[in-house]
Amino acid sequence: GAGVSQSPSNKVTEKGKDVELRCDPISGHTALYWYRQRLGQGLEFLIYFQGNSAPDKSGLPSDRFSAERTGESVSTLTIQRTQQEDSAVYLCASSLEGRRANIQYFGAGTRLSVL
Amino acid sequence: SQQGEEDPQALSIQEGENATMNCSYKTSINNLQWYRQNSGRGLVHLILIRSNEREKHSGRLRVTLDTSKKSSSLLITASRAADTASYFCATVPYSYDEKLTFGTGTRLTIIP
Numbered sequence: 001g002a003g004v005s006q007s008p009s010n011k012v013t014e015k016g017k018d019v020e021l022r023c024d025p026i027s028g029h030t031a032l033y034w035y036r037q038r039l040g041q042g043l044e045f046l047i048y049f050q051g052n053s054a055p056d057k058s059g060l061p062s063d064r065f066s067a068e069r070t071g072e073s074v075s076t077l078t079i080q081r082t083q084q085e086d087s088a089v090y091l092c093a094s095s096l097e098g099r100r101a102n103i104q105y106f107g108a109g110t111r112l113s114v115l
Numbered sequence: 116s117q118q119g120e121e122d123p124q125a126l127s128i129q130e131g132e133n134a135t136m137n138c139s140y141k142t143s144i145n146n147l148q149w150y151r152q153n154s155g156r157g158l159v160h161l162i163l164i165r166s167n168e169r170e171k172h173s174g175r176l177r178v179t180l181d182t183s184k185k186s187s188s189l190l191i192t193a194s195r196a197a198d199t200a201s202y203f204c205a206t207v208p209y210s211y212d213e214k215l216t217f218g219t220g221t222r223l224t225i226i227p
Contacts, residue, residue, distance in 0.1 A: 004157070033214075033215075035217075041219065042203065042217050042218055042219040042220050043158075043203070043217040045214060045216070045217075048214055056214070091157055091158070093157075093158075103148065103160045103163060104158075104160065104215060105160070106150075106157030106158040106159070107157050108155075108156055108157045109156075109157055111155075
């Protein structure tokens with residue numbers, strides 16, 4: 001089956017605009033994760049969805065960031081009033097369950113550039 | 116701070132040589148995973164080692180885990196140009212928190 005799909009692959013926006021990034025996880029995967037990766041850096045956890053449980057939002061850097069997930073499918077990450085510091089690659093991953101041993105499958109990411 | 120810290124940050128070797136990368140972490144883990152990231156792409160899972168395992172092999176990859184030293188190493192034997200990528204370790208804590216925590220990565224360059 002298809003892997004994790006993210007769109008758009010690239011997004012250029014002006015400072016102050018809102019952006020919405022989309023993630024389609026692998027079918028049947030109940031856990032979904034968003035990460036941010038700045039140039040040359042590691043992965044920074046943003047948010048985690050597991051089934052119908054309340055999401056773990058502990059990694060969201062500010063209230064300008066929010067994410068939603070429809071059931072166990074598509075997720076959108078919204079950044080309001082974008083700032084230049086938001087420029088990064090945003091990666092989405094899904095796993096079969098949110099259990100400790102499970103492997104995460106990553107999308108190719110959305111490269112966000114804020115001018 | 117990051118749970119996992121890779122060492123070295125960057126490594127360049129000749130094709131055919133072996134490459135070794137290390138990962139240190141701070142808290143007790145359930146398992147440790149290694150991922151590869153090619154430039155401009157997402158991460159790809161390579162291998163998972165559980166806290167009760169000491170060594171694991173997968174093709175040209177060999178992973179060791181020393182829980183007493185809270186460290187792991189990834190060895191790539193007979194390196195190829197296609198192995199050029201960034202390599203990340205990721206730990207799953209033993210606590211109820213189930214999130215993977217990624218290290219800062221090692222940038223490996225294989226010189227043809």
